[in-house]
Amino acid sequence: MSPSKTFATASRVLRQLSHDPRTVALLFVVPPVLLTIMKYVFEGEPQVFNGIAPMLLGIFPMVMMFLITSIVTLRERTTGTLDRLMTMPMTKLDFIFGYALAFSFLGLCQAFISGGVMLGLLNVTVLGGAIPTIIAVVFAAFLGTSLGLFLSAFATSEFQAIQFMPAFIFPQLLTCGLFIARDQMAKPLQWFADVMPLTYSVDAMKQVTLHASWTNELTRDLIIVASFGIAALVLGSVTIRRQEK
Amino acid sequence: MTIAVKIKNLSVTLSGDVKALKDISMELPVGRSIGFIGPSGAGKTTLIRSIVGRLKPTAGSIEVLGLPAGDAKLRDQLSYMTQELSVYPDLTVKENLRYFAIMMGHTKDTNTIIEEVLNEVDMIDKADSLVKNLSGGQKQRVSLSVALIGSPRLMVLDEPTIGLDPVLRESLWKLFNKLKTRGTTLLISSHSMDEAERCDDLILIRSGKVIAHGSPSELKKQTGTKTIEESFLSLVGGEPE
Ligand SMILES: Nc1ncnc2c1ncn2[C@@H]1O[C@H](COP(=O)(O)OP(=O)(O)OP(=O)(O)O)[C@@H](O)[C@H]1O
Numbered sequence: 001m002s003p004s005k006t007f008a009t010a011s012r013v014l015r016q017l018s019h020d021p022r023t024v025a026l027l028f029v030v031p032p033v034l035l036t037i038m039k040y041v042f043e044g045e046p047q048v049f050n051g052i053a054p055m056l057l058g059i060f061p062m063v064m065m066f067l068i069t070s071i072v073t074l075r076e077r078t079t080g081t082l083d084r085l086m087t088m089p090m091t092k093l094d095f096i097f098g099y100a101l102a103f104s105f106l107g108l109c110q111a112f113i114s115g116g117v118m119l120g121l122l123n124v125t126v127l128g129g130a131i132p133t134i135i136a137v138v139f140a141a142f143l144g145t146s147l148g149l150f151l152s153a154f155a156t157s158e159f160q161a162i163q164f165m166p167a168f169i170f171p172q173l174l175t176c177g178l179f180i181a182r183d184q185m186a187k188p189l190q191w192f193a194d195v196m197p198l199t200y201s202v203d204a205m206k207q208v209t210l211h212a213s214w215t216n217e218l219t220r221d222l223i224i225v226a227s228f229g230i231a232a233l234v235l236g237s238v239t240i241r242r243q244e245k
Numbered sequence: 246m247t248i249a250v251k252i253k254n255l256s257v258t259l260s261g262d263v264k265a266l267k268d269i270s271m272e273l274p275v276g277r278s279i280g281f282i283g284p285s286g287a288g289k290t291t292l293i294r295s296i297v298g299r300l301k302p303t304a305g306s307i308e309v310l311g312l313p314a315g316d317a318k319l320r321d322q323l324s325y326m327t328q329e330l331s332v333y334p335d336l337t338v339k340e341n342l343r344y345f346a347i348m349m350g351h352t353k354d355t356n357t358i359i360e361e362v363l364n365e366v367d368m369i370d371k372a373d374s375l376v377k378n379l380s381g382g383q384k385q386r387v388s389l390s391v392a393l394i395g396s397p398r399l400m401v402l403d404e405p406t407i408g409l410d411p412v413l414r415e416s417l418w419k420l421f422n423k424l425k426t427r428g429t430t431l432l433i434s435s436h437s438m439d440e441a442e443r444c445d446d447l448i449l450i451r452s453g454k455v456i457a458h459g460s461p462s463e464l465k466k467q468t469g470t471k472t473i474e475e476s477f478l479s480l481v482g483g484e485p486e
């Protein structure tokens with residue numbers, strides 16, 4: 001692995017997006033707009049909104065980075081660019097980590113914007129403060145990117161890649177504790193949620209919301225999220241083959 | 246005469262049990278332009294992908310510049326232009342080249358390299374255009390220019406001149422011949438017969454088999470025909486499938 005190749009890959013990916021301002025705008029504008037809508041949906045129950053807004057902040061980057069990453073990497077696989085790169089003196093890890101770096105950076109920008117809107121304009125109180133919030137959001141973005149990279153290997157068309165969203169992300173969304181506390185769900189669903197990464201990403205946001213100090217649970221959640229992310233990246237690099245069949 | 250590519254009894258079976266190459270053998274000398282000529286579906290791309298190490302042979306062996314195909318040490322000595330565009334449409338020409346140059350290990354003097362290869366394909370005036378806004382032939386030339394980075398010893402080009410006008414084709418062949426004098430070996434696939442005439446050696450491929458191997462004049466003499474097209478047809482004519 002070489003840092004210059006990893007960084008060059010990350011900056012190439014960001015440059016590609018920078019030539020597509022509409023995507024970038026959607027990436028940064030949609031989450032705060034959705035948060036604002038939620039605020040008014042819960043107008044009668046501001047306490048409820050205060051509880052779910054931070055969780056949503058952890059879910060947005062995960063879902064969006066998952067979608068974007070799976071589509072761009074699928075494109076690399078189908079348009080010949082990956083083919084060409086794999087005959088060049090770069091490693092698969094340069095490629096994979098380049099992507100992870102680029103989208104985690106985007107996640108960071110997204111976290112600043114949505115976090116700023118949430119804390120500054122929508123008056124959500126997060127006891128843990130802004131910095132842990134942003135850290136947890138970046139971890140969520142990293143997770144989404146890694147899962148997108150990994151799962152894109154199993155899609156042969158963009159239609160399939162998009163379908164992975166409802167197939168892999170929705171079940172996690174339903175059981176992650178956003179809609180109802182996890183211990184209120186049927187037992188099998190609790191077991192399911194226990195082994196799904198989004199659960200921990202959402203739990204991290206809960207910890208940040210409810211505790212003024214950095215909790216052990218928060219550390220545990222972030223370690224689990226990061227481990228899932230790294231595992232997905234490693235598996236993702238296995239799905240990229242230098243030599244096929 | 247040194248050998249650039251040595252293929253022994255190569256067979257490649259693709260998914261769906263497609264036998265894309267059937268027991269092919271050949272020795273390709275250094276410093277020549279070698280054309281893989283054959284109809285669509287003949288197996289040209291499969292052969293090329295095997296040589297650059299992207300496809301694992303089902304049987305047989307391939308040696309490239311003295312190393313087994315796919316060897317890591319080959320990665321900075323060969324370049325591969327795929328049949329698809331294999332450049333990023335949402336980057337500018339320059340951004341594409343800079344990225345690939347760094348991947349090839351050129352972190353210094355990238356600007357000089359970029360200028361050089363763009364001059365070779367006459368695309369310097371489009372350096373700052375997004376690839377997706379270029380014409381088909383211009384995109385093709387950008388893709389070719391990536392294969393020129395770092396003066397590779399072996400260039401493997403899958404249909405590099407398809408969709409180009411005769412003037413441009415002529416100038417690219419001048420470039421190919423210039424590269425040859427530096428000792429570069431060029432493997433070029435094509436189904437155009439007019440392209441075939443320009444190669445030093447031809448490998449005629451049909452249904453995954455090599456049906457003839459020789460220089461254009463040898464092949465014409467052998468079949469008693471005036472053009473490569475005729476000799477190809479006469480070679481094919483004898484054996485349906
Ligand atoms: N990914 C694949 N999976 C299964 N079969 C394939 C695959 N790619 C190509 N084939 C088959 O292998 C055979 C050789 O294909 P190949 O792409 O090598 O032909 P080609 O000579 O390059 O044709 P063209 O001039 O159209 O590019 C064809 O019969 C094709 O249908």
Ligand SMILES: [Mg+2]
Nearest residue numbers: 289290291328
């Ligand atoms: Mg082909």
